[in-house]
Amino acid sequence: MSREELAEEKNxxxxxxxxxxxxxxxxxxxxxxxxxxxxxxxxxxxxxDLDKVAVVxxxxxxxxxxxxxxxxxxxTTHGRAIPFATGLKLANPELKVVVFSGDxxxxxxxxxxxxxxxxxxxxxxxxxxxxxxxxxxGGQVAATSPMGANLSTAPYGNFEYPFNLPYLVETxxxxxxxxxxxxxxxxxxxxxxxxxxxxxxxxxEVITPCVTLYARRNRLGDGLNLLKYxxxxxxxxxxxxxxxxxxxxxxxxxxGKFVDKEKPTFLDGMNxxxxxxxxxxxxxxxxxx
Numbered sequence: 001m002s003r004e005e006l007a008e009e010k011n012x013x014x015x016x017x018x019x020x021x022x023x024x025x026x027x028x029x030x031x032x033x034x035x036x037x038x039x040x041x042x043x044x045x046x047x048x049d050l051d052k053v054a055v056v057x058x059x060x061x062x063x064x065x066x067x068x069x070x071x072x073x074x075x076t077t078h079g080r081a082i083p084f085a086t087g088l089k090l091a092n093p094e095l096k097v098v099v100f101s102g103d104x105x106x107x108x109x110x111x112x113x114x115x116x117x118x119x120x121x122x123x124x125x126x127x128x129x130x131x132x133x134x135x136x137x138g139g140q141v142a143a144t145s146p147m148g149a150n151l152s153t154a155p156y157g158n159f160e161y162p163f164n165l166p167y168l169v170e171t172x173x174x175x176x177x178x179x180x181x182x183x184x185x186x187x188x189x190x191x192x193x194x195x196x197x198x199x200x201x202x203x204x205e206v207i208t209p210c211v212t213l214y215a216r217r218n219r220l221g222d223g224l225n226l227l228k229y230x231x232x233x234x235x236x237x238x239x240x241x242x243x244x245x246x247x248x249x250x251x252x253x254x255x256g257k258f259v260d261k262e263k264p265t266f267l268d269g270m271n272x273x274x275x276x277x278x279x280x281x282x283x284x285x286x287x288x289x
Contacts, residue, residue, distance in 0.1 A: 031182025031208025079109030
């Protein structure tokens with residue numbers, strides 16, 4: 001292929017990213033961009049109408065995703081991505097709504113919204129990029145920071161118990177739960193494909209430790225070396241009991257698809273209940289005539 005032909009060749013990401021905003025601002029070696037690539041690949045392989053895909057994020061490094069994707073997207077306030085996504089889904093049930101944000105936003109600041117969206121089995125997909133700290137604001141302890149890790153607000157090591165996210169969302173009612181590292185590229189793509197095709201609350205955790213703050217403070221190397229460390233430390237255990245998949249500081253990392261089940265969504269439950277109470281005069285919401 002000639003240089004002229006190469007210049008005219010369409011970038012395969014053009015249908016999914018706002019190319020006028022590229023290059024992105026994420027640090028060299030950060031895994032967020034890799035997860036975005038998996039997301040785009042999953043959408044490409046799906047049968048979804050891309051005009052009916054909406055992406056919602058909150059504040060933080062991963063929250064920047066909403067500004068880069070070429071869909072209807074919403075960069076919301078800190079911790080409020082999930083309730084915003086809930087409103088979108090209920091206002092227009094035809095949308096496939098994806099929350100794409102970080103652990104600080106979804107689990108820390110917005111943790112209450114996470115557990116109730118899972119409890120209600122809202123029909124949304126949540127992709128949580130877990131970098132183990134509040135990376136954008138200085139590397140403070142987060143709800144997912146492993147015990148013993150060195151962070152800016154824990155210079156002698158973190159002593160707080162972290163959330164085990166797969167266990168948390170499963171016990172709250174999620175119908176699809178998976179965890180991978182950002183180097184499990186094809187597996188992340190497949191999990192996102194499965195979540196997009198599923199009805200109910202789907203949660204995918206992607207481990208990609210902050211290369212700039214977390215890695216430096218804990219002397220873990222940088223860039224690909226850091227990500228490869230976690231990839232090499234991972235062990236795939238599909239269907240594992242989520243009570244056993246908590247993350248220890250520099251310990252073995254259990255990854256895989258842990259939960260994949262069916263149950264009525266929030267709208268299913270509402271329609272069934274109101275149909276029973278109101279009878280024939282009730283017109284099911286979100287159901288095409």
